[in-house]
Amino acid sequence: MSACAPAKLAEGRVRSALVDAGLSNANAACMADRMTDRLSIGQLQKLQALQGPKRGLSDYVATVRRIGDAELLGVTTTAAALCAMGFAPEKR
Template sequence: MRRTLLVILVVALAGLGLWGYFGGVEEVTQRRVEAALVDAGVPQEQAGCMAARMTERLTLNQLRKLERLGAQEGETATPLSSGEILARVRRVDDPEAVEVTATAAAICALGFGRRAQ
């Protein structure tokens, strides 16, 4: 019985390791970023493109900061202009996150970015 449990544990750990090694964590993160962008009003195609670029260039901590960003008192739930979007991103107080987000938005809006698969 003990040997069976040990084998199951080793196989489970190996499976998790392989999942992580082959991009499982990155894929989940990219999907979460894409969903958050869509919830914020970004069109699906552009959100997929932006999520791919953002997850390649930002740390998990930077992505979490952006994920927690929301409307403040007096703002609409969904930004109505690019100026409002940038004002909210600037609240993160992380110049790299602002630069990557703005660049990804511009590249993807112009159709130069690749779509996330």
């Protein structure tokens, strides 16, 4: 097993959590790939707890902001922006 295997195993769970939080499948897949490489398991678990009604990326980022974790917010914001604009390699 490679050193990044745990992050890749977590990617599916993160993707599901993002969809459960109301993001589209395409944005969730793109963001999960970026986020699992950059966040700790504890930070990913915080995201997994964010479930709610269908909402857009800006509403999701506002919800993440309320967690109060600057690194988590930065990674989420960057992933959301890059994926939404199509600049993330994962979205191409």
